[in-house]
Amino acid sequence: TVDVSYALSNSLSIGTATTIEINGEMMGAIRVSTILPLIDPSSGLRRIIWQVEESYVDLLAGRYVNITPW
Numbered sequence: 001t002v003d004v005s006y007a008l009s010n011s012l013s014i015g016t017a018t019t020i021e022i023n024g025e026m027m028g029a030i031r032v033s034t035i036l037p038l039i040d041p042s043s044g045l046r047r048i049i050w051q052v053e054e055s056y057v058d059l060l061a062g063r064y065v066n067i068t069p070w
Helices: none
Strands: 002-005 017-022 025-039 045-055
Touching: none
Parallel strands: none
Antiparallel strands: 002 045, 017 025, 025 045
16 A cells, blocks of 8 residues: 555556565566555555556565655
8 A cells, every 4th residue: 555645646547557665676567456545644655556557576465665656
């Protein structure tokens, strides 16, 4: 999951695809599977759930990654 600003979340739709990186190295491909409708009132962020489509390495749960702009 990734929490993104409301404005940025408006540019996403189910099926939007991009890649993930760790330390500048591409690690795999991901696709939006769920966009939660609620906006967190304290942060203004919306939660986006991504599905890993293809991974070039074993990705551990809780690992921080960078998402390439879509």
